Amino acid sequence: xxxxxxxxxxxxxxxxxxxxxxxxxxxxxxxxxxxxxxxxxxxxxxxxxxxxxxxxxxxxxxxxxxxxxxxxxxxxxxxxxxxxxxxxxxxxxxxxxxxxxxxxxxxxxxxxxxxxxxxxxxxxxxxxxxxxxxxxxxxxxxxxxxxxxxxxxxxxxxxxxxxxxxxxxxxxxxxxxxxxxxxxxxxxxxxxxxxxxxxxxxxxxxxxxxxxxxxxxxxxxxxxxxxxxxxxxxxxxxxxxxxxxxxxxxxxxxxxxxxxxxxxxxxxxxxxxxxxxxxxxxxxxxxxxxxxxxxxxxxxxxxxxxxxxxxxxxxxxxxxxxxxxxxxxxxxxxxxxxxxxxxxxxxxxxxxxxxxxxxxxxxxxxxxxxxxxxxxxxxxxxxxxxxxxxxxxxxxxxxxxxxxxxxxxxxxxxxxxxxxxxxxxxxxxxxxxxxxxxxxxxxxxxxxxxxxxxxxxxxxxxxxxxxxxxxxxxxxxxxxxxxxxxxxxxxxxxxxxxxxxxxxxxxxxxxxxxxxxxxxxxxxxxxxxxxxxxxxxxxxxxxxxxxxxxxxxxx
Numbered sequence: 040x041x042x043x044x045x046x047x048x049x050x051x052x053x054x055x056x057x058x059x060x061x062x063x064x065x066x067x068x069x070x071x072x073x074x075x076x077x078x079x080x081x082x083x084x085x086x087x088x089x090x091x092x093x094x095x096x097x098x099x100x101x102x103x104x105x106x107x108x109x110x111x112x113x114x115x116x117x118x119x120x121x122x123x124x125x126x127x128x129x130x131x132x133x134x135x136x137x138x139x140x141x142x143x144x145x146x147x148x149x150x151x152x153x154x155x156x157x158x159x160x161x162x163x164x165x166x167x168x169x170x171x172x173x174x175x176x177x178x179x180x181x182x183x184x185x186x187x188x189x190x191x192x193x194x195x196x197x198x199x200x201x202x203x204x205x206x207x208x209x210x211x212x213x214x215x216x217x218x219x220x221x222x223x224x225x226x227x228x229x230x231x232x233x234x235x236x237x238x239x240x241x242x243x244x245x246x247x248x249x250x251x252x253x254x255x256x257x258x259x260x261x262x263x264x265x266x267x268x269x270x271x272x273x274x275x276x277x278x279x280x281x282x283x284x285x286x287x288x289x290x291x292x293x294x295x296x297x298x299x300x301x302x303x304x305x306x307x308x309x310x311x312x313x314x315x316x317x318x319x320x321x322x323x324x325x326x327x328x329x330x331x332x333x334x335x336x337x338x339x340x341x342x343x344x345x346x347x348x349x350x351x352x353x354x355x356x357x358x359x360x361x362x363x364x365x366x367x368x369x370x371x372x373x374x375x376x377x378x379x380x381x382x383x384x385x386x387x388x389x390x391x392x393x394x395x396x397x398x399x400x401x402x403x404x405x406x407x408x409x410x411x412x413x414x415x416x417x418x419x420x421x422x423x424x425x426x427x428x429x430x431x432x433x434x435x436x437x438x439x440x441x442x443x444x445x446x447x448x449x450x451x452x453x454x455x456x457x458x459x460x461x462x463x464x465x466x467x468x469x470x471x472x473x474x475x476x477x478x479x480x481x482x483x484x485x486x487x488x489x490x491x492x493x494x495x496x497x498x499x500x501x502x503x504x505x506x507x508x509x510x511x512x513x514x515x516x517x518x519x520x521x522x523x524x525x526x527x528x529x530x531x532x533x534x535x536x537x538x539x540x541x542x543x544x545x546x547x548x549x550x551x552x553x554x555x556x557x558x559x560x561x562x563x564x565x566x567x568x569x570x571x572x573x574x575x576x577x578x579x580x581x582x583x584x585x586x587x588x589x590x591x592x593x594x
Contacts, residue, residue, distance in 0.1 A: 062411045066419075068403035073422035075400075076478050079437035080298070080425065086291045086440045098292050108296065111260060111273040114195060115304070118259040119252050121199040125348060126206025126251060127244070132341055134214040136332045144345050145211070149204045151352035153582040155539045156201040157264025158559065158575055159352075162359035163188055163197055164268060165568060172362065194271045200352045202258050206251030213247030256304050260297070261430030263542040268563065274300075275432045275542065282436060282546070291440070294433040301428050360579075364572035378558065378573050386538055386554040386578075389469065393476035394534040397484040398526050400477060405488035406514075423485050426478035435546030438475050442466030442547075472547045476537045483536065484529035491525025492518070535582055 087095075098104060129148050133141045151159075166172050167188045174185055187193065263275040274297040281290040334341055401423075408420040426434065442465045465471045495518055541556050548557060555574045562570050 062407070065403050065407040065411065066415060069407045069416070069419040072400050072404050072481075073419040075474075076423050076426045076481060079429070079434055079441065079475075079478060082441040082444070083291060083294060083298075083433070083437040086287075086437075087295050090288045090292060094288075095292055098289060099296065104293070104296075107272055107274055107277050107293075108300075110191065110271065111297075111300065114191065114198070114266075114271070114273060115256050115259045115300075117191075117195045118198045118202060119256045121195065122203035122206045122255045123248060123252060125199065125203040127210050127248060129345060129348065130207050130210035130214060132345065134211055136334050136341070137338075138334065138341055138345070139338070144349075147349045147353060148207055148345065150583070151201050152204045153579055154201055154352075154356055155264070155541070155556070155578065155582070156198055156258075156262055157268060157541055158578070159201045159356050160194075160197045160265040160268040161559070161563060161571070161575075162356040163193070165359050165363070166355055172359070189270045191271055194266050194269045197265050197269065198259050198262060200348075202255045205254040205258070206248060209247040209251035209254075210244060211247075213244045253304070257301065257428060260300060260304065261432070263430075263432050264560070275430060278432050278436060279542070279545075282439075287436075287440075290436055294436055297430055297433055301430070305428055360572050360575050363568040364576070366569050378570055382553050382555050382558045382574060383577055385552055386556070387581075389473055389476065389554070390534045390537040392469075392473045393480065393537045394484075394530040396473060396477050397481050397533045398488075398530040400481060401484035401488045401529060402526070405485050406492055406518075408485075409489050409492035420485065420489070424482045427480065427482040429479070431475075431479060431540055431542040432546070434475055434479055435543040438471055438543075439466070439546055442468075442471055467547065467549045469549060469552070472544065472549070475543045475547055476533075476540065479540065479543060480533045480536050483532040484526070487525045487529030487532065488522060491522035494525075495521045531584070535584055538578065538581055 129144070132138045133145045133148070138144065164171065167185060168174065169187075171188075177185065188196075261275065263279060266273045267276045267279065274293055278290045278293045278297070281287070281293065404419055404423055407416045539556065541560065544554060544556055545560065548554070553561070555578045558574055559571050559578070562568075
């Protein structure tokens with residue numbers, strides 16, 4: 040018994056005084072990862088500092104810029120509000136009511152996340168545009184015009200349809216983890232149903248709703264493809280137009296404005312999170328059938344509501360893609376755009392590379408944050424999320440500046456140092472493109488890995504240390520096998536998100552290196568819709584695997 044007591048006491052002493060050598064190494068590695076993630080912002084700031092102050096002020100205050108600012112903010116507010124109006128009721132219906140076939144509705148309502156919003160916009164233009172399938176069908180019965188799909192409201196509609204599942208999923212998570220006994224206690228006090236919902240249930244849902252709303256707001260602000268296709272002038276579209284018109288100073292200034300709005304959104308969400316920190320955390324008990332709200336006469340309207348959403352989100356785009364495929368098969372030989380499976384191979388190659396690098400880079404950051412909590416570890420952990428909050432168009436532009444500056448430095452050094460001519464180029468190369476993906480999606484790997492590390496009993500690694508293993512050996516032999524599923528899940532999410540990334544790919548892709556998303560984008564104005572059917576279906580099927588990962592973790 041004395042030996043066991045001494046053993047446990049040694050574990051407690053080790054737990055209180057972590058290995059300084061291993062923590063120092065983790066700090067250095069995590070600091071290097073954080074610095075790499077922050078480097079694009081530094082290059083963007085350096086570029087902005089080169090702009091004349093008077094010119095910068097006149098640019099930021101000109102009517103066009105102010106209009107873009109107001110339009111971008113209005114779009115974020117409209118899409119976020121509409122997503123809450125769709126996501127919260129559907130989550131409530133599938134969890135807390137006796138809605139028929141709840142599992143079917145859960146899957147189909149969440150599935151729009153696998154369809155990139157720009158692909159949704161593409162199909163909606165084909166269906167509801169001036170010469171779309173629906174317009175042609177209605178013209179035969181005397182209806183000559185439809186409300187325009189282009190502009191603010193069309194963009195709001197498409198973005199809402201393909202982002203509201205974020206709110207749906209996070210709200211469902213809050214409902215599934217809610218302690219049912221709280222409602223039962225409120226009912227014993229004979230409180231009205233609305234009062235129970237307002238005072239007991241709603242405060243527990245606010246964190247989940249806020250988390251989903253944050254994802255929707257950041258997506259709506261950073262999305263490039265949908266506003267571009269639907270001809271709405273927002274920051275992302277203006278930045279891309281200025282970049283292609285060689286107005287890189289203007290693009291840099293607009294990028295800084297976009298980053299400032301992103302910072303404001305994050306600050307608002309952080310403040311909202313602080314107000315809900317005291318919220319009760321439920322036990323995660325399942326909602327029994329007897330505790331579910333009976334819809335009664337509202338069953339049919341609820342089914343119609345869910346059916347309408349699924350029709351707009353899934354049936355319309357998939358139906359349009361099927362038409363494209365059938366018509367494209369007959370005219371494939373006449374199209375100047377011929378799909379090659381090389382595009383899919385390219386997409387998979389860079390996505391796998393980004394996933395592997397993210398998984399490796401996330402390990403030191405996640406382990407330090409989980410095992411050696413301090414202000415430094417928290418700072419490095421938060422720093423990795425900067426890239427995720429940075430719109431892809433801004434990240435791509437910052438790395439364009441970096442690549443161009445790097446090549447200029449190499450050329451200037453070639454005359455001084457002969458070895459400089461052997462330095463590799465970076466601009467429009469695969470390493471720079473993969474680095475952009477890593478900066479953008481690293482938090483997905485960090486979050487998954489950190490959660491896995493927190494679930495590992497640290498006494499297991501301490502026991503390995505007592506048996507003579509070094510910190511590296513104990514991590515490799517004990518911790519890594521236990522957190523491998525979490526590391527793999529994070530890497531899978533990075534892979535599947537990278538497959539759909541558009542703006543950074545457009546700005547940084549090497550010449551002649553086409554992927555599924557760039558191929559679809561390049562044929563958007565050609566009218567050869569049949570050529571986009573196969574890559575679109577491939578992209579949706581591969582992206583659908585991400586929903587399998589998400590829903591498999593729900594319980």
